[in-house]
Amino acid sequence: MIKRGRGMACMWYPIGFTVAANPSAATVKVNTDGTATVLTGTVETGQGALTVLGQIAAQALGIATDDVHVVSADTDTTPMDTGAIASRTTYVTGNAVMLAAEKARDILFQAAAPLLEVPPDQLEARDRKIQVLGFPSKSVDIGTVAQHSETVLGAPSIGSASYNPPTVPMDPETGQGKPFNTYVYATQIAEVEVDDETGEVEVKRIVAVHDCGTPINPMLVEGQIEGGISMGVGFALQEEILFKDGAQINPNLTNYIMPTSLDMPEIEVELVDNYDPTGPFGAKGAGEPTAVPTAAAIMNAIHDAVGVRITSLPATAEKVLGGILELQAS
C-alpha cells in the first residue's frame, strides 16, 4: 500500500568566512561608449557567477547587464580571488566588483560635474546616464561622459578594489567568536509516497523557501535551488560509495545510483524578502545551502508516512522496509 507523508526541515548556512583571510579583488573598466569590462579571478563553475558579477557592476554603473563583459580566471590577467568555494562569490567577490565599479563611476562623476554644473556628490548613475540627483532631466549619456573623461580630460574610467570580510580569530578553547560575516536561512518541505510492501520512497513534491538576501538574479537562484534539491534527493535516498577491503566497489554510474530527471519531484521555489546591508546591494549567497535541508525533510516525511525513523543515510528501500517490518513485528 502506498502511504503519503510530509516532512519539513529548516537550516542556516554561513556566508563569508572570517576565521581566516578571505579576500577577493576586482577591476572594472568603462569603455568610451559606456559599456564596461570586469576582471575577476573567480571561475565560472556552472552556477552563473559571472552573470551575477556582471549585474553587480552594471548596477553600480547604472547600465544594463548586457553592457558588461566579464573576463575571468587567468592568473596572468585577472586579480586574485579566494575562489569559487563556500558560497562566497556573490557576497565577497560581488562586494569587490561593486567597490571597483564605484571607483570607476567616481571618475565619471568627476568628468560629468562641470558638464552638469553641480558637485560630483550631487550625481548618480542610472539608466545609462549620469544625472543630477533628483533631476533626471538634467543628465548626460554615460558613453558621452566616458568618452569625454578618457579622450578630452585624459582620465580613463577604471577602478580596482578588494574586499575581505573582517578577519576575527575564534577562542580556541570555547570556539566562541564571529566565524562568519553573515548567514542565510531556508526551509524545505517534502511530500513523499512510501510503498510499505517494498520500502521504496518516491519524493513527489518539495517546497523550498530560501533567504539569500537580495536575489541579484532570481532565475539563477531558482536554478541553484533546483540543482541543490537534486543533490539532496540523491544524498537522502540513493547515493553511497561502497567499499570492500578499502576498494570502492561501485566507482561508476551503473552502480553508483544518483537521481535523474525521472526521480525529481515537483519543485516549488519561493525566496524570502530580505536585505543584508553588508552584501552587495543586500545580497548574501545561494550556492551550497540549497542542498542542505532536503535529506532531513525527506527523512521526516518518511517517518510521517510509515513511522520509520531513518538514522543512517541513504534511506534505501531495504532500510525503509526493514524499519516497517520491525514496526509490524513489535
Added chain:
Amino acid sequence: MATRTKDVQTDADELVTAREARAPAKQPLTLPADDPVAFPLQLPESKARLQTPAVGQRATRPDGRLHGLGQTQYIDDLTFPHMIHAKVLRSEHAHARIVSIDTSSAEAMPGVLATLTGKEIPRNSFGPTLQDQPVLADDVVRHRGDGVAAVAAVTEQIAADALEKIKVEYEPLRPVFDPLEALGDDAPRIHGGDTNIYASKVIKKGDVEKAFAESDHVFERRYQTQMVEHVPLEPHASIASWDGNGRVSIWSSLGRITLGREDLARTLELPQSKIRLIGTIVGGNFGGKNEITNEPILAMLSRKTGRPVKSVFTRGDEFVSSTIRHPFTMDYKTGVMNDGTIIARKIRIILDGGAYCSWTGTTIGKGSILAPGPYNIDNIHVEAYAVYTNKTTTGAMRGFGAPQVCFAYESQMDEIAHKLGIDPLEIRLKNAFSEGSSSPTSQTLQAVAIKESLNQAAQRFGWKEWQA
C-alpha cells in the same frame, strides 16, 4: 540505436554529396567531423539583459548560449600542436610501503614519451591546511586512489596500456577503514604520530550538564551519513605546456586559480611569475575541484617531453582519486522542556577523514558551528574529531558538513515534536533564531529570516490544511 546511427550516416552522406555538387570542380571536399552550427548573427537578446536597473533582473547567461550551441570550450575540447596524453597508475593496496617502482618496460613501448614518479616532483606534497598529501606517492600509499606513477604517450590508449607495464613492488601495511576503529589505541597510525585524529573543534556555551539536569526530557540518538561523490558531468581535466622562456601555462578545471597557482609554485618550486593558470569554464564543481590533482604531474611531463600534455580523469579516477563528502557519525543529546523549548544540546561528531586532510579544516569548523541548528539554545557543547582512514580522501563538498548535521538536528527536532505532541512547524517557530539572536559562538545575528522561511514554506505547501 543502430537505426539512428545509420540515419545520421545517411544524412551526412547526403550532405557531402550536396556540398560536392555546389563545390568548384576538381576540389574534393570532406565533411569535417564537427560541422560548425550556422547561427544567425542577429541574436535574439533576453529583455532582462537590456534593462536597468540590472540587479533583480532574470538575465540569461551568456555562457548558456555557448553551451547550447556547443561552442563552450571545455578542457577536452582544447588541443595544441604536438599535444600528448598522460595517465596515472593507482595503488593496488589501501595501505602499503612502496619498495620499488620500475617504469623501464613502459618507457620502452612505442609511443610512450616519458614516465614520472613522485621522487621526481620537486616538492611532493600539497593540501590546503596540512600538506600531508603527495602528488604521486613515493614512500607509502594510504588509499587505493593514490597515484604511484604517470605515463605520457602520443595517445590516451597507449598511455593507459603503458600503465600495465609498470612494476610496483609493495610491502602491505595493516589498513584501517572504520573511523571509530581508527580511534583505537592499537589502530595503525596512517600518518605516524600517536593518533589518527588530525583535526578537532570544540564549541562551548553555557553549562550543558546543569541544563540536562533541569530538562523535562532528554533525547539521545546517533545519526550517520555516507560517503558521496560530487559526480560533475565534466571530470577533472588539465593541460600543461612549457614555453622557451621556462614559463608553464596550465589550463585547468580548478575552481580556485589564485591558490592553485600557489600550490603549483610550491610543488614545482617555481616563482609564481613563471606560472600561468587558466581556469576554463567548468562542467560542474560542487566543491570537488578546489585542489590541484594532476596539474604538477602534467607540468613535469611537459618539461620532460617539450610538448603540451593533457589528462582527463575517467569516471573511475573521479570516484577513487578525487575528494568526496565526509561521512559523519553524530551523537546528539538534547534537553527539552515540556513546552518544547530546547535548553541544552551536546553533540559529538566523528568525521571519516579518509587518507588525507584536504578541506577537513573547513568541514569540521562549519559542521561544528552549524550542528546545534538555527535555534536559540543557551547551553551548547559540540566536539568534533576528524580521523584518518585508508579510504578515499574526503574534502570540500557543497555544504562543508552542513547537510550532515542538518539531517541530525532536523530529524531530532521531529522526534522531539512527535514525543511531546507539538506540531513540527510550531516547535521550530518556538525555538528558531530571530533578529539579534546569539549564535552558538555568541555572534549576534543580523538579517535573520528563518521564521519567515518556515511560515512562507508552510503556507505554500498547505501545511495546516494537509491530510494524509
